[in-house]
Amino acid sequence: MKKVAVIMGSASDMPVAREALNTLAEFGVPTSARALSAHRTPDETAAFARSASQEGYGVRIALAGKAAHLAGVLAAHTRLPVIGVPVSTSGLGGLDALLSTAQMPKGVPVACVAIDGAANAALLAIRILALSDEALTQQLNQYRCALAAKTAEADAALQ
Numbered sequence: 001m002k003k004v005a006v007i008m009g010s011a012s013d014m015p016v017a018r019e020a021l022n023t024l025a026e027f028g029v030p031t032s033a034r035a036l037s038a039h040r041t042p043d044e045t046a047a048f049a050r051s052a053s054q055e056g057y058g059v060r061i062a063l064a065g066k067a068a069h070l071a072g073v074l075a076a077h078t079r080l081p082v083i084g085v086p087v088s089t090s091g092l093g094g095l096d097a098l099l100s101t102a103q104m105p106k107g108v109p110v111a112c113v114a115i116d117g118a119a120n121a122a123l124l125a126i127r128i129l130a131l132s133d134e135a136l137t138q139q140l141n142q143y144r145c146a147l148a149a150k151t152a153e154a155d156a157a158l159q
Contacts (some may be wrong), residue, residue, distance in 0.1 A: 002058025003030040004125045009064030024121035038069040049077035059097045059125040065089040068097035071110040083121045
């Protein structure tokens with residue numbers, strides 16, 4: 001199975017990143033966590049992006065706040081899918097990070113989930129990996145059935 005890299009622009013993003021790491025662990029997806037900055041460690045970030053495919057990664061999740069260029073920098077240096085997670089900050093509540101992540105130029109796509117949406121980023125990464133992994137597909141199907149059952153239980157309780 002391919003690995004998923006969870007890359008934070010700052011160690012302060014770890015509380016949000018933990019949601020992605022926990023979700024990936026639930027599905028048994030091998031992961032690594034890194035703190036790499038598009039602005040403070042640009043050379044290391046580009047080097048990691050270029051080597052990720054050879055190191056067995058299939059998807060990268062990039063979490064960053066404020067001027068969130070991390071996902072775009074990663075996407076510029078590889079063809080592997082990059083999922084951006086805008087992280088909320090005190091200034092603009094994450095809107096700045098959302099726009100920085102979502103507004104990529106043509107030719108450098110980045111998938112973008114909701115502000116602080118790390119769990120959904122992990123689930124999207126799992127869906128991507130499941131395209132070539134039948135066991136992961138089965139786990140996703142079971143997960144979706146469990147979600148449906150939980151909703152049905154909640155609806156029944158309201159009746």
